[in-house]
Amino acid sequence: MSKKAVVLYSGGLDSTTCLAVAKADGFEPYAMSFAYGQRHEAELKVAKENARAMGAVEHLLVEFDLRRIGGSALTADIEVPKEGVGSDIPVTYVPARNTIFLSFALGWAEVLGAFDVFIGVNALDYSGYPDCRPEYVSAFQTMANLATKAAVEGAGHYRIHTPLINLTKAEIIRKGLALGVDYGRTHSCYDPTPEGLACGRCDSCRLRLKGFAEAGAEDPARYVARGDK
């Protein structure tokens, strides 16, 4: 019998691959997206249009406005860096973002009777965000099992799945292609044009293009310009 799982799904490359992995692992994926006032709302259009085609049983969009809190190039009037991936945690870091996302996922999981949550975080080819590391995810899982009625009453044990956490971007792309993911239906850019073209120069575009190059595959996304050229 297949089991329900909540999958955090932004419409980007990683979360779309993560959704495909959850499905391939035999879960019924319930996809969850967030409109949080992000600069790159284009990803939500992609998420809405493609969730079911990508295998989701249901797609829930949760809306709140992190611009009220600010503190990030993705939610405040701070420029998105385009000069290449550095060694520090960049200004695109959004304070507590994955914690907020996983908290909503936990709530939905409990209502659905699911005990599995998938998040496509990645600790190799990534931007150095602290809430993408294994020790963070493990601490969230411990907290989740103390936070909820279902866990405390013994109905099950929550597990946060991170199938991409130790993969390079190229490995993620190869895995997704093997599972039939259509990467033309994903959006990664932090600073797209109003028409939804990727900038090709932000960290997210650079990591994506590098991944496709290393995987020996063609990125089907549409770019204004490619930082690698």
Added chain:
Amino acid sequence: MSKKAVVLYSGGLDSTTCLAVAKADGFEPYAMSFAYGQRHEAELKVAKENARAMGAVEHLLVEFDLRRIGGSALTADIEVPKEGVGSDIPVTYVPARNTIFLSFALGWAEVLGAFDVFIGVNALDYSGYPDCRPEYVSAFQTMANLATKAAVEGAGHYRIHTPLINLTKAEIIRKGLALGVDYGRTHSCYDPTPEGLACGRCDSCRLRLKGFAEAGAEDPARYVARGDK
């Protein structure tokens, strides 16, 4: 020098007392409230009107709709129990609510440069919610210090303060009265009338009325009827 602290503030008895304690402890309180589609939105009106009078430097209202997720008498079409406080976790439990609230508080704290978050949870005279227990709060704190750039880079250590956690409701009320809290400016009822009168019979009203009786004080809130009479 006083330090900033984010205080979760619903406009209820506990969180208002918690705000007064944060201020008395020398913190500059930044009050945070949530419009999550709760049945008792009357509490928000009280919170908005009173945050500054109660000592908050700033008041931030975050809005999202947990009715999309449901699963609780406070957010779905499930009746609020009025027969008295039982021994099981009641249907007014909202899946992952405090986890969601604390996650937003963590994000705001990081942007403010604060490392202290206050939450008025209580593990004695309470409804048995798992996310009000010390072991839950401790696990959230551990996770918070792995989740955030400020903690990981060593700028400080997040601390979740729970000054009411081991107090009875009567002790909370006595503490608040000693700090000058005006409990006429608080709202506790889960199922108020459209005019904002408390029902007097839900768990929240019963715990409040019992607390005032034990504290030997008069509850200045306005009730339709009092479950204790």
